[in-house]
Amino acid sequence: MSFxxxxxxxxxxxxxxxxxxxxxxxxxxxxxxxxxEKGEKKFxxxxxxxxxxxxxxxxxxxxxxxxxxxxxxxxxxxxxNDDLQTLFELTKLxxxxxxxxxxERALESF
Amino acid sequence: xxxxxxxxxxxIPSDVEYIEGVVELARQRCRELNLAxxxxxxxxxxALSEALSNAILRGxxxxxxxxxxxxxxxxxxxxxxxxxxxxxGFDLDRCTADCTTEENLxxxxxxxxxxxxRLVDEVESFQDEGNGIRLTVRRE
Numbered sequence: 001m002s003f004x005x006x007x008x009x010x011x012x013x014x015x016x017x018x019x020x021x022x023x024x025x026x027x028x029x030x031x032x033x034x035x036x037e038k039g040e041k042k043f044x045x046x047x048x049x050x051x052x053x054x055x056x057x058x059x060x061x062x063x064x065x066x067x068x069x070x071x072x073x074x075x076x077x078x079x080x081n082d083d084l085q086t087l088f089e090l091t092k093l094x095x096x097x098x099x100x101x102x103x104e105r106a107l108e109s110f
Numbered sequence: 111x112x113x114x115x116x117x118x119x120x121x122i123p124s125d126v127e128y129i130e131g132v133v134e135l136a137r138q139r140c141r142e143l144n145l146a147x148x149x150x151x152x153x154x155x156x157a158l159s160e161a162l163s164n165a166i167l168r169g170x171x172x173x174x175x176x177x178x179x180x181x182x183x184x185x186x187x188x189x190x191x192x193x194x195x196x197x198x199g200f201d202l203d204r205c206t207a208d209c210t211t212e213e214n215l216x217x218x219x220x221x222x223x224x225x226x227x228r229l230v231d232e233v234e235s236f237q238d239e240g241n242g243i244r245l246t247v248r249r250e
Contacts, residue, residue, distance in 0.1 A: 019130060021129065021130065021159055021163075022126045022159070022163045022167070023126040023127050023129060023130065051151075051155075052152060052155045053156075054159045054163065054225075055156075055160055055220075055224075055225055059217075059218040059219055059221065062216060062217070062218055082148070083151050083152035086148070087152065087156065087225075090228050091210060091221055091224070091225070092209075092210040093215075
């Protein structure tokens with residue numbers, strides 16, 4: 001499992017490889033908060049290489065969404081597979097986040 | 111009718127770093143039993159991960175020296191996971207919040223038990239030399 005952040009245009013794109021779970025959620029949170037601190041405003045988290053997400057991982061996404069918004073920024077999500085889509089629907093987090101089918105569509109939506 | 115058999119029986123330290131390994135083992139058992147793909151890739155991994163993190167973080171409060179026992183039992187009808195910690199136990203119904211309500215949707219915590227109960231067929235608590243949670247995944 002690993003997280004990487006690359007800049008695409010004006011957007012900081014975060015790739016989540018493997019699981020986003022209780023054991024690594026703080027790492028993701030800190031990486032995104034560090035970028036926010038540096039002045040980044042637009043964030044996209046791409047889940048195309050993600051296995052599963054647990055409740056702690058979902059909680060970190062909610063927390064980051066709030067913190068980014070408080071700083072006048074935006075957080076969007078892309079590439080949820082069927083399992084992750086189910087998870088977001090079960091928890092109604094699909095109503096909280098702007099979710100795109102592809103990274104390209106998500107980048108265009110900013 | 112075949113006798114139930116234990117697919118694995120592990121005793122792990124109270125450290126969340128052990129969760130992923132146990133979940134991977136459970137996924138392999140799910141695949142061997144030809145359970146539905148989403149059961150192998152979503153329902154069991156997330157429900158078991160929640161049960162283990164509750165046991166480690168809340169039951170054992172991450173105290174070094176405490177352990178969590180996790181067993182997988184296969185019967186003709188179901189795959190059953192039993193997760194036992196060294197904590198005092200808790201009221202499953204009282205602790206399960208609906209995380210989809212307007213007042214809870216923006217909270218960072220409180221989705222674990224909700225997800226567990228949505229993703230497997232049955233969630234029960236029991237006492238057996240500690241506080242236990244039993245997750246039942248029906249095979250049909």
